[in-house]
Amino acid sequence: MKIYLPKNVEYIINTLNENNFSAYAVGGCIRDSLLKRLPKDWDITTNAMPKDIIQIFNNTIPIGIKHGTIAVLLENVTYEVTTFRIDGKYSDNRHPDKVLFTTSLNEDLARRDFTINAMAYNYKDGLQDPYNGQDDLNNKLIRCVGNPGLRFNEDSLRMLRAIRFSTELNFKIDEDTKSSIIQNQLMIQNVSMERIRDELSKILLSDFPSIGFKELNSAGLLKIILPELSRCVGFNQKNPHHDKDVFEHTLTVLDSSSNNLIVRLAALFHDIGKPNCFTIDEHGIGHFYMHAIEGARISQEILKRLKFDNTTIKTVYILIKEHLVNRNNLKIPAIKKLINRIGIENFPYLLDLQIADIKGHKPPYDFSSILHLKNCVHEIINSKEPLSLKDLKINGNDLINIGYHRGTIIGSTLKELLELVLKNPKLNKKDILIDIANKKLYT
Template sequence: MDIQLPPSVALILNTLTCNNYKAYIVGGCVRDSLLGKSPKDWDITTSALPHQIMKLFNKTIPTGLKHGTVTVVINNEHFEVTTFRIESTYSDNRHPDQVFFTSNIEEDLSRRDFTINAMAYNKSESLVDIFHGQKDLNTKIIRCVGNPSERFNEDALRMIRAIRFSTQLSFHLDEATTSSIILNNSLIKNISMERIRDELCKILMCSEPSIGIRLLQHTGLLKYILPELNKCVGFQQHNPHHHLDVFEHTMLVLDTTPEDLIIRLAALFHDVAKPKCFTMDENGNGHFYMHEVESSIDAEKILKRLRFDNNTIKRVCILIKEHMQGNNSLKTSSIKRLIARVGTENLNSLFELKIADIKAHMPPHTFDIVYDLREKAAKIISEQQPLNIKDLAIDGTDLINIGIPKGKTIGIILNNLLDAVIENPHLNNRSILLNQALNTYSEIKKD
């Protein structure tokens, strides 16, 4: 077996070996190489202690000395080199209470999460695979190293990581691993929202993300991570336009969207408030009035809880709140207002979400309304028709200069003018708008 190593990685291994230390590439880079993929990162493990590593290379960064990690810089590339180590108990299900260095690669591999991540390699010894990770790669199995409950009690995030690897690689969780996640799922409460968020995002960016979300639900993790979404499981819609329950509908929408995190987050939460918006009419038909607004509100709470950045939260919530707009033909002025609310930078994402949503409805599917909306919106944008106050031929300073006092009145008048211009773009003329502004101000003073 021969893994092609980048020159810088080979140099680090050779330097360590020539100085009588053991050294291997380890973990994900070995796994990906065996799968025929190009590794994103090359992690190196060695018997050398951190201070010994730092003596051997011209440029190093002491990134995690307590845990034995030194970053070696070769030709402006950064490589993490970590001393073989074993770990003590994990009191918090997140971090080892103590780390001990060892000279034994087998002991180091035994502390790792899954067999497919517990392989090491160098040119002289070839593959070190004491937990049969290569066999599990070949049979497409995600299996814990040793006792699954011990691994999950060490770091409860490993339960989501198991599901993430299963989703990314299209592998199966082995029975013992699945059973252990179900047994230990409450431990996920000890994990930071940031770490959970990062794994969730990786699941959402897989080619078929519903696999991972379904596994989260099956193993009981979803009720701790996304209890709002968990309430959608099995919630029947009792609606002639829907043949799936809310959760199954959401999974189909999710799988049909492009691999864009903003759109996928919007797809995941676009109907999350449906259970609490449900009503049934006298004919037995279910309705979810204003569910898009309530789902947007719930999504904002969820995304904040998961520590997403403000820009992501804003964009996702816009898509959710507007995903029902344009389901019926809109007049031109309404399309302009939609563009202004959504933002031109988010329009295509909205159309992609709407198309995916239609595909998850009861067949037959027609996309004519969305295509028509997209075409009309593109025309409005290409013609640079006024959509916002900043597009008006006048601004607040102009209103002050003609005698309108500073304050709320300026904003009220500008918004009234914008409404008029959206209905009739020909009114966007400086003299016309100034005259209209004075008329509006006169009306306001009368009131």
């Protein structure tokens, strides 16, 4: 078996060999190569010590010298070269307190998380696979190297990584590995929110994110990481328009949405407010009045907790809040207001979410109202009519020049003028708007 190595990777390995050291491409790049996937990056492992690596190569960066990792820079690309090592005790269930360098490749591979990530390769020695990672690739299995309990105690994030790899590759998690995740689920609390966020994002951006969230639930991690979403599991909607509980509906919407993190986050949390808003009428039918507003609020809390950036938090909040907007009877001025509220750049996201939401309901599906809304928005944009405050032919300085005092009255007056312009674009002329503003000021 031959695995293609990029020329710079081959150069690094050969250069180390010429200096009497062994070296291999290792980890995810070998896994992806065997799966016929394009590796995102290439890591190299060697018995050369960090000081040797620095001496051998002209352009290096000691990015993790404490743990034996040196970045070798070739043609403006960095390649991480790490000395064979044995990890010491993990007192924080996340990072080794210290590492011991070793001359054994097998000992280095033994410390890695899963068998499919514990393979190494070079042209001279071929595939090095002491833990049968290739067999697990062929059997579509995620299995820890050695004792899963020890692996998860070393690094609790590996529990989430197991589920992420299972989702991305559509592999099954080995029974002993899955049982150990369930047994050690509380240790996920030792992992930083940033690292949890990153793994959840990768799950969300997989082809079928529902796989991952089902695994998170069955492994007991969902109730710890996203307790608000866990409440939706098995929540009977008692509504003739729904043939799924809130969680199953959410997963269908998630898989039906486009592969975009903003949309996927909105899909994941779009109905998360339903348990808080559930009522049953006299006919035994369930209703969730105001759940979009409640869901937007909850999503904001979750995304802040997970350390997402402010733009993502704000956009997801808007999409969830507006996802139930009545599409059937909207007139042009109301559509303009909607565009103004969500931002024209976010409108494709809203339509995407609404289409996915319909697919999560009980068939038959009717997309005609969404198509109508899309066409109306297209016409409005093409007409280049004013849609926001920046499109007004008047601004705050103009209001001050005609006698308005600085303060909140400036903003409120501009908003009132925009309301008039949204209804009648012909009013968007500076002299007309100043005349209207003057009348408002002196009446």
